[in-house]
Amino acid sequence: MLEIRPSCENCNKALAYDSTEAMICTFECTFCSECVDGVLQKVCPNCGGDFAKRPIRPKALLEKYPASTEVIHKPVDIDAHLKRIKNR
Numbered sequence: 001m002l003e004i005r006p007s008c009e010n011c012n013k014a015l016a017y018d019s020t021e022a023m024i025c026t027f028e029c030t031f032c033s034e035c036v037d038g039v040l041q042k043v044c045p046n047c048g049g050d051f052a053k054r055p056i057r058p059k060a061l062l063e064k065y066p067a068s069t070e071v072i073h074k075p076v077d078i079d080a081h082l083k084r085i086k087n088r
Helices: 033-037 080-084
Strands: 022-024 030-032
Touching: 022 033, 030 033
Parallel strands: none
Antiparallel strands: 022 030
């Protein structure tokens, strides 16, 4: 089950459970669409995979299956990330 993480790992922007800006990779690394499209160039800096829109958990299921409150904030070393992308 998805954790539905509360923020962008790079810029720490809040991403509510129903955010249409939340993007995840196959390991559920979570970033905002602005970081994904801009600085990350649609490549996950953690696993090298691509991104998809994070599904929105129906509000009626949040009590039984709450979204995570754990913030994972690991700003990306953009220069190193872009070098990895270039050398793929």
